[in-house]
Amino acid sequence: MTRAPGMSVRLKLTLSYAAFLMVASVLLLAAVWLYLLRYVPARASQTIGGFVPGRDDLIRAFGPVVTVVLLFLLVVGLVGGWFLAGRMLVPLDRITEATRRAAEGSLSYRIRLEGRNDEFRELADSFDAMLARLEAHVAEQQRFAANASHELRTPLAITQTMLEVARNDPGHTDDALVERLTAVNARAIDLTEALLLLSRADQRSFTREVVDLSLLAEEAAETLLPMAERRGVTIETSGDIALTLGSRALLLQLTTNLLHNAIVHNLAERGTARVVTSLESGSVALVVENTGEQVPAQLLSTLTEPFQRGAERIRGDHGGVGLGLAIVKSIVNAHDGTLTVIGRPEGGMLVTVQLPAVPSGDAR
Structure with missing residues (x-):
């Protein structure tokens, strides 16, 4: 102007x-x-x-x-x-x-204004805090863009390689090629849908309604029960009615992602995945706990970043696209909540999601 x-x-x-x-x-x-x-x-x-x-x-x-x-x-x-x-x-x-x-x-420059607290000092400190958050956000977006490009390029490169091998191999069968291409294409679709869901959560472009987390826990458990039975994992759900305001679809995705991770990254047999909901003063909590191997402390701090996986996360038939906990984190942030991920001393993880509770006058 x-x-x-x-x-x-x-x-x-x-x-x-x-x-x-x-x-x-x-x-x-x-x-x-x-x-x-x-x-x-x-x-x-x-x-x-x-x-x-x-x-x-x-x-x-x-x-x-x-x-x-x-x-x-x-x-x-x-x-x-x-x-x-x-x-x-x-x-x-x-x-x-x-x-x-x-x-x-x-974005790395900081004012760091000296002296006692006054209006200018408060403004400078607030501006420094804003620059720090902005710098961290930009760095995260740059890492995300680089990782997303790599992840999206991988299925395309695999598809290109398979087509070149099939073209140069006169004895190949179309059925095997189609099956492999279908698997690669399914992974690319899953990754694209996960990226779209992550973007939707970051933009907060959803309508808020009253949602009961205990019902979402039961729905997610029912959906993932067949996979849990195949892996020998027992699902346990319990807790109180926990009402919050938000997107039912996104919160269901959050619950499903957490329970899916708890099932996949569990013991080889006789594992347990537990989902508990609770109502506290002014907030509701969704806690997902599982058995499994001990998780290194340095890995815990990176699990909620996009495309970050531990060694055990890239093996098996449900390795995912590396966006499960990143999507959970974005959904939690979009609902003004907090996400805590800690390792259990006996192995496995304990993930806690806290969201604002519905005021008593708004519960219907």
């Missing part, structure tokens, strides 16, 4: 300081003048004690002094105001410089 040039804030503050000083000085001198007039007669007179000046004499004596004083105060107001305004605006100059650098793409 093009704007007409105007006075700087420093000049405006300087003129304001000088104007205030002049007004205060004029009022003070006016008060002194009125006070003196009470004791000065209208005309000069000669008395026994000597000559008594009149008001005309007082004006001739007092006028030049007042003029000099006012001019001096005006100069002091302008010079002092310019200096004080400059001192006051130093933090604002640093904030402006940080804003300019951020606009140019330098």
Whole structure:
């Protein structure tokens, strides 16, 4: 937007300081003048004690002094105001410089304003916090774009290789090629749908309604029961009615993803996946716990990032596309909740999702 040039804030503050000083000085001198007039007669007179000046004499004596004083105060107001305004605006100059650098793409710069807490310090600290979050978000998006490109390129490269091998192999069978291409294509479709779901959650483009997490836990358990039976994993669901406001489809996807991970990354036999819902003061919780191998601490901190998998996550027939917990994290953030992932000492993981509870007046 093009704007007409105007006075700087420093000049405006300087003129304001000088104007205030002049007004205060004029009022003070006016008060002194009125006070003196009470004791000065209208005309000069000669008395026994000597000559008594009149008001005309007082004006001739007092006028030049007042003029000099006012001019001096005006100069002091302008010079002092310019200096004080400059001192006051130093933090604002640093904030402006940080804003300019951020606009140019330098998100690592921080203001780090010194001194005690005041309005400028709060503004600078808030701006530093915003830059830190923005820098982390941009870095995450860059990693996501790179990983997504790699993940999307892999099925295409596999398909291209298979077609070239089939073209150069006269003894190949179309049925085997079709079966392999179908599997690769299914993986590409799953990845694309996961990316679309992740984008939908990040944009918060959904209608909110009252959702009971306990019902979603039962629905997810019923859906994944056949897979759990094939893997020898027992599913347990329990807990209280837990009402929250959000998208039923997204929250069901969240519950299904967590339970799916709990089943897939479990013991080879006689494993357990447990889903518990609870209602606390002002929030509801969905806890998914499973047995399994111990998860390294350094791996836990990366599991919610897109396309991050542990060694055990890339083996088997349900390796996924590496977006399960990333989607869960995005859905939780879109519903203003918190996600906690910890490793159980005896093996497996404990994942806790906390969401705002429905106010008692809104529950239907």
